[in-house]
Amino acid sequence: MAADPLSRVFAALADPTRRDLVARLAVADATVGDLAEPYDVSVQAVSKHLRVLEDAGLVSRSRDAQRRPVHLEAEVLDLMTAWIERYRRQAEERYRRLDDVLASMPDDSDSTTGPTTERGNPS
Amino acid sequence: MAADPLSRVFAALADPTRRDLVARLAVADATVGDLAEPYDVSVQAVSKHLRVLEDAGLVSRSRDAQRRPVHLEAEVLDLMTAWIERYRRQAEERYRRLDDVLASMPDDSDSTTGPTTERGNPS
DNA sequence: CGCCTCCTCAACCAAGTGGTTGACAAAGGT
DNA sequence: ACCTTTGTCAACCACTTGGTTGAGGAGGCG
Numbered sequence: 001m002a003a004d005p006l007s008r009v010f011a012a013l014a015d016p017t018r019r020d021l022v023a024r025l026a027v028a029d030a031t032v033g034d035l036a037e038p039y040d041v042s043v044q045a046v047s048k049h050l051r052v053l054e055d056a057g058l059v060s061r062s063r064d065a066q067r068r069p070v071h072l073e074a075e076v077l078d079l080m081t082a083w084i085e086r087y088r089r090q091a092e093e094r095y096r097r098l099d100d101v102l103a104s105m106p107d108d109s110d111s112t113t114g115p116t117t118e119r120g121n122p123s
Numbered sequence: 124m125a126a127d128p129l130s131r132v133f134a135a136l137a138d139p140t141r142r143d144l145v146a147r148l149a150v151a152d153a154t155v156g157d158l159a160e161p162y163d164v165s166v167q168a169v170s171k172h173l174r175v176l177e178d179a180g181l182v183s184r185s186r187d188a189q190r191r192p193v194h195l196e197a198e199v200l201d202l203m204t205a206w207i208e209r210y211r212r213q214a215e216e217r218y219r220r221l222d223d224v225l226a227s228m229p230d231d232s233d234s235t236t237g238p239t240t241e242r243g244n245p246s
Numbered sequence: 247c248g249c250c251t252c253c254t255c256a257a258c259c260a261a262g263t264g265g266t267t268g269a270c271a272a273a274g275g276t
Numbered sequence: 277a278c279c280t281t282t283g284t285c286a287a288c289c290a291c292t293t294g295g296t297t298g299a300g301g302a303g304g305c306g
Binding site for chain 1: 125127129130133134136137138139142145146148149150151195197200201203204206207208210211213214215217
């Protein structure tokens with residue numbers, strides 16, 4: 001399974017059931033049984049989902065008698081927002097610069113096809 | 124494949140190669156060949172990755188002769204940040220309230236074990 | 247002690263994923 | 277007109293995934 005943390009977090013949240021679990025855990029800690037109840041899948045399936053979330057660092061399980069209360073570790077979410085925001089902003093910045101270029105260019109029928117012209121090719 | 128848009132976006136970014144593609148596309152549009160060059164996988168593999176990104180709405184492909192310049196559609200990222208932020212904030216809020224409760228409670232040796240006590244059990 | 251509850255582990259299965267290779271369409275270059 | 281470049285489609289493969297059932301461990305309860 002994907003070694004890097006970021007992939008694990010993204011993958012963990014790529015499942016609707018898992019996202020719903022996170023949503024519910026944002027409200028309150030809960031036991032596996034409580035969490036499983038609304039969905040019509042087995043408790044084992046939910047337990048597996050929780051393990052995925054745990055491996056992603058999104059959730060922690062402690063002990064309370066036979067119960068294993070699940071707790072949301074929300075900090076990991078910042079990892080994602082950091083990544084996302086970085087590139088969203090970068091893309092925005094690029095569009096802004098492109099607009100500037102286009103604005104300062106009266107008309108040039110060759111470059112209207114695409115911005116491919118200013119590509120910085122590696123190697 | 125996961126029907127809902129949010130799952131598709133999360134799943135799309137759960138792969139390091141795909142995240143790298145997004146990162147590079149944030150800088151500039153590029154052709155499939157350009158994008159494939161740095162990785163030591165086939166062009167077909169990259170083309171597949173791009174399709175996943177496209178299905179997630181993260182990327183669009185146009186035409187320029189035989190080339191198919193790929194363009195990043197950064198707006199979809201907001202879908203994710205919206206989701207993430209919502210629950211991160213909700214969790215934070217909860218911790219704040221819990222702190223308040225604990226602060227207003229001098230000492231109660233029974234409730235120190237866990238916050239399980241204030242669980243709102245359904246049905 | 248014996249049972250019942252809560253949960254995980256193990257084995258299995260169908261479907262999806264990331265990769266490969268091979269064939270081929272589309273468009274230019276010569 | 278050919279050949280080359282650029283990219284997709286299709287078939288195939290190993291592996292992962294989300295689900296199932298069955299067994300079992302850990303810990304109260306009568």
